Amino acid sequence: MIITLQAAAAKLRAADKILVTSHINPDGDAIGSALAMLQILREMGKTVQVYIDDKIPQNFSVMPFEEEIRRPREDETFDADLLVVLDTAPDRIGEVGRLTDAPILNIDHHVTNKGDNLDLYVDADAAATCEIIFRLAHELGAEITMNIAVCLYTGIATDTGFFNYSNTKAGTFRAAAELVELGVEPNLISEQMEKRTVHDVKVMTAALQTARLFYGGKVAGMFIDEELSRRVDTTEGLVDLIRVIDSVDVAFLLTFKEENVCRVSMRSKGVEVSDIARRLGGGGHIRAAGCTLNKSFDESRRIIIRAIGEFMIERGYLRPVEYEDRAEISLADFNGDE
Ligand SMILES: [Mn+2]
Structure with missing residues (x-):
């Protein structure tokens, strides 16, 4: 079922123990949105853990709390009351789906995601899932700390090819501008993302x-x-x-x-x-x-x-x-x- 951003916020408020995940082959938006979500929910006093069923590429260590991302082990379970799936439909989360039977809240910006049999907030006009999480943070009244801003900015920048692709809209710059005002240094993020051995x-x-x-x-x-x-x-x-x-x-x-x-x-x-x-x-x-x-x-x-x-x-x-x-x-x- 397609739900509103307000309804998505209400589901997050109502949950206590939350598993946050994103897609395999994780990119900057997958990791940035998951780590921003982790911090926002912790601010709200929730118990939160991020699982991603893949290796995290080295460049993303620029994002705070990156070291907290776990990869599910065999026979492991996580007793959550909500599973938040970001930046993908739940068919691309690998073994994370096995960890819990909790109901799913899906937040995504992919036009192909239709949200059959689960609660989905989708905005195909958002350049990145991080742009949605930015709005969700406002909706929740959460403070966007410098650490959260770094994660959100990284996701927006990488999903837009550093504001080059056709998904870059005025709203993308507005979100990015607010994040820069909070202390994000775009050149440092770009440098870290471009870095290659x-x-x-x-x-x-x-x-x-x-x-x-x-x-x-x-x-x-x-x-x-x-x-x-x-x-x-x-x-x-x-x-x-x-x-x-x-x-x-x-x-x-x-x-x-x-x-x-x-x-x-x-x-x-x-x-x-x-x-x-x-x-x-x-x-x-x-x-x-x-x-x-x-x-x-x-x-x-x-x-x-x-x-x-x-x-x-x-x-x-x-x-x-x-x-x-x-x-x-x-x-x-x-x-x-x-
Ligand atoms: Mn994305």
Whole structure:
């Protein structure tokens, strides 16, 4: 059931012991919204614990209380009276769902989240779940401390590509401005988020070597296979390396997760990639979406290339001659319009 922000606030007020979680492959918004929620609820005197069923990338240690995030152990339970799921529908929280039978309060900004059989507050116009938590904090009358502001700012900044993507609206800047007034230093957060080890840059170079252009250059993909995936700490920002190519509308990253499990993440400049993701059982935003394919890496590769091409020809983003062009071109061999 879709609920209002006021109703979401009332559910939080009524609960005493709260488990907060977010999605696997956590990004800045997933972690920032969970850690801000943790602090806001503790301010209100609640018992709160954050669980995320994944490894937390090193760069996010800039966020206060990051060290408190737990990963569920086998046979572990958590006796909560409310499970708060942030920045995703509950199908992407991994093993956290096993920890408790508590009712779910879902807060999200993904247009594909419909909230079947649970309480959902969704605002697809919010640039980040952190932007919603910012408003929720006001609704709850909670004080936004400097530590909370850092978490919220980080989530908003990372989900908007540092205020670059089309989800950046006036309201996004207003929230960010208020957080900066509370003491957040944007340059320090940017620096921390951009920071890469030499190893990471080497991996980035290796990832770029895998880049291929499809459909006459309108689609670009990068392929993190099993071998390369063992060397990658975070895939954050990788897809942006090819999204910027002038001929490209859809850029995607295919990552090996485990045997017969691959993750696709897509970014676009116009094409509704949320619809492509939805066809493949995933979801997301209009221009940033993803899905998980339970197939081998090679099979997943074929599926995603075909799905993007079919969607683009259906919607008129590709001319038949481009669609029929089955050539895969490496960056080294691509000449564009030259
Ligand atoms: Mn988000």
